[in-house]
Amino acid sequence: MRAVLRPRTLLHYVRNVIPNRQFSTSPALLKSLPGPLPPILDTDITENFLKGSGPGGQKINKTNSAVQILHHPTGLIVKCQETRSRSQNRKIARRRLAERIEELQLGSEARTAKKAAKEAKKKSSATKKRRRKYRQLDAAKRLDDNEGEEDADDVNEPNEVEEVKQGKLDGVENKDKAKESSPGSLV
Amino acid sequence: MPRLLPRSILHAQSENPLLAKLLPTCRSLASARNELRWLREHAIDHHATERSPASKGDNNNWRARLKELVARRARGEPLQYVLGTEWFGDLELVCRPGVLIPRPDTATAIGYLVQRMLERDPHKWRKTLRVLDLCTGSGCVSLFFQHEWIRFMPVIPEIRTIGVDLSPKAISLAQLNRDRLLRTKHEDVERHKASQASHFYDTAFIESLSNTSFLHADVLEESQLWQKLEAEHSLAADILLANPPYISRWGFQHSTERSVRRHEPKMALVPPLPFSIPGKDCPKRADSDDLGDLFYEPLVKTALKSDAKIVWFEVADIEQAARVAHLITSMASARPEQLELWREEPMPGIEGLEGKDEIYQGFIVKGRGNGRSVVWWRDG
Numbered sequence A: 001m002r003a004v005l006r007p008r009t010l011l012h013y014v015r016n017v018i019p020n021r022q023f024s025t026s027p028a029l030l031k032s033l034p035g036p037l038p039p040i041l042d043t044d045i046t047e048n049f050l051k052g053s054g055p056g057g058q059k060i061n062k063t064n065s066a067v068q069i070l071h072h073p074t075g076l077i078v079k080c081q082e083t084r085s086r087s088q089n090r091k092i093a094r095r096r097l098a099e100r101i102e103e104l105q106l107g108s109e110a111r112t113a114k115k116a117a118k119e120a121k122k123k124s125s126a127t128k129k130r131r132r133k134y135r136q137l138d139a140a141k142r143l144d145d146n147e148g149e150e151d152a153d154d155v156n157e158p159n160e161v162e163e164v165k166q167g168k169l170d171g172v173e174n175k176d177k178a179k180e181s182s183p184g185s186l187v
Numbered sequence B: 001m002p003r004l005l006p007r008s009i010l011h012a013q014s015e016n017p018l019l020a021k022l023l024p025t026c027r028s029l030a031s032a033r034n035e036l037r038w039l040r041e042h043a044i045d046h047h048a049t050e051r052s053p054a055s056k057g058d059n060n061n062w063r064a065r066l067k068e069l070v071a072r073r074a075r076g077e078p079l080q081y082v083l084g085t086e087w088f089g090d091l092e093l094v095c096r097p098g099v100l101i102p103r104p105d106t107a108t109a110i111g112y113l114v115q116r117m118l119e120r121d122p123h124k125w126r127k128t129l130r131v132l133d134l135c136t137g138s139g140c141v142s143l144f145f146q147h148e149w150i151r152f153m154p155v156i157p158e159i160r161t162i163g164v165d166l167s168p169k170a171i172s173l174a175q176l177n178r179d180r181l182l183r184t185k186h187e188d189v190e191r192h193k194a195s196q197a198s199h200f201y202d203t204a205f206i207e208s209l210s211n212t213s214f215l216h217a218d219v220l221e222e223s224q225l226w227q228k229l230e231a232e233h234s235l236a237a238d239i240l241l242a243n244p245p246y247i248s249r250w251g252f253q254h255s256t257e258r259s260v261r262r263h264e265p266k267m268a269l270v271p272p273l274p275f276s277i278p279g280k281d282c283p284k285r286a287d288s289d290d291l292g293d294l295f296y297e298p299l300v301k302t303a304l305k306s307d308a309k310i311v312w313f314e315v316a317d318i319e320q321a322a323r324v325a326h327l328i329t330s331m332a333s334a335r336p337e338q339l340e341l342w343r344e345e346p347m348p349g350i351e352g353l354e355g356k357d358e359i360y361q362g363f364i365v366k367g368r369g370n371g372r373s374v375v376w377w378r379d380g
């Protein structure tokens, strides 16, 4: 039912896939920054309500409103458990995902050769972008399990409600597998 | 359920003693942290609205209140009763002990039902739309269905909704939820006078809420129910929705969460014993195997009587879904193609886009998770 969260080459995506991929809104996006975030295509994502298995319906009363979105083209995973409203959490998660995708696109754009000249001029800004990208990758390395108990040492503060993870949809979910890739350092 | 590791308990204790109190109820640190955050917000909000001039300046009052809320939750009381509300899709509804707390699965199913109606033939619903919600409880299904319709359907006819319940507590809570939504929508209209789009939806919702009523009646006594509905000019229906009590006695003992068993009304969960009519020793209805199916036969009769075009029932699992689908085909000589069994997440996932529908006992099954509803497209 849930996706296996397996480390995937996010770097590969940034280097090879994004330059060849036409995001429906990328031209507009790149021209006018900070413009509106690109819409996320429903067909590119899998939403997961993280409710685990076992009976549901009238038999249980869970207070878990967490929503996790997996974006297939990038493998990005964003989670939100901020509010008690699942539908609100969905909106927040989608907005955050759009922000992450935008960051990825910008990072990739900054590396292309044809931008080299511009880049030289805006060296400091490019460095910032790169830094942001590495922070991003770093965050992406961290896979934790918010519903498990082992997250005790993790950075899952009440305000730290969203994590960017890296993963790939691959059949059946296995929480433990997802974890083997890493506690990883964080920002 | 993950086991609670001693490490987690220690960790919670050192982070915040209130967190440690919530941990056994919440079962995981992440969930305890979320709940503590929501309880704290509630304590502060509540304190802010209640604060009288006398207590002004007493900033620590909310802490005392938070302690009380945490203590109640730690004793297993459902969070929604402690906080007094629950979200159902985009609607915030009041919850009170004595009335079932709305479940997210139900909202998901109702949302998907409207989505499917949109995909099928969204323009056919031009005349007054009559919606019947049997076993309405908090009124969540009645209220959310019209909300979703107004949000997504291209045509918004006059919508007349009636919710039925046998519990007086449920009826008054459903009315309160309707009135509370009416009030907030009126306020929204006042506030967003400028925004055309939201004004349109808000006024349409206000109108349909004003056409929503709740009726005290027994769904198991069809003829009396029909009389009462006739008296309200509302026996005929286009859409019939019902989330009746469906848990078997065995299921209540063995697969129902303790907090549900202890704190939510059994009447909302488990159908009565078939022979519970006083003064009669013969079974009122046959449910001798105790499958929790007692409500579905009278519900199907009412669906036929009201000539509903679309019928949705919530069920406990895929087995009950198939039994109900068989019941419908035999009682109403419905074609199996008119029926669908939906899982908890009925919408197609990315893998479902190209994949074929699953078939269970001759019926189409949609989505992922446990079996959760039966849909009967009588117009299909």
Ligand SMILES: C[S@@+](CC[C@H](N)C(=O)[O-])C[C@H]1O[C@@H](n2cnc3c(N)ncnc32)[C@H](O)[C@@H]1O
Pocket: A058, B099, B100, B101, B102, B103, B106, B134, B135, B136, B137, B138, B139, B140, B141, B164, B165, B166, B167, B170, B217, B218, B219, B220, B243, B244, B245, B246, B267, B268, B269
């Ligand atoms: C499972 S709850 C559903 C409540 C609400 N529709 C929801 O989805 O949360 C079932 C409801 O049926 C009501 N009920 C139980 N027996 C009934 C009967 N014989 N006739 C009408 N309503 C009944 C209960 O009071 C309860 O509110």
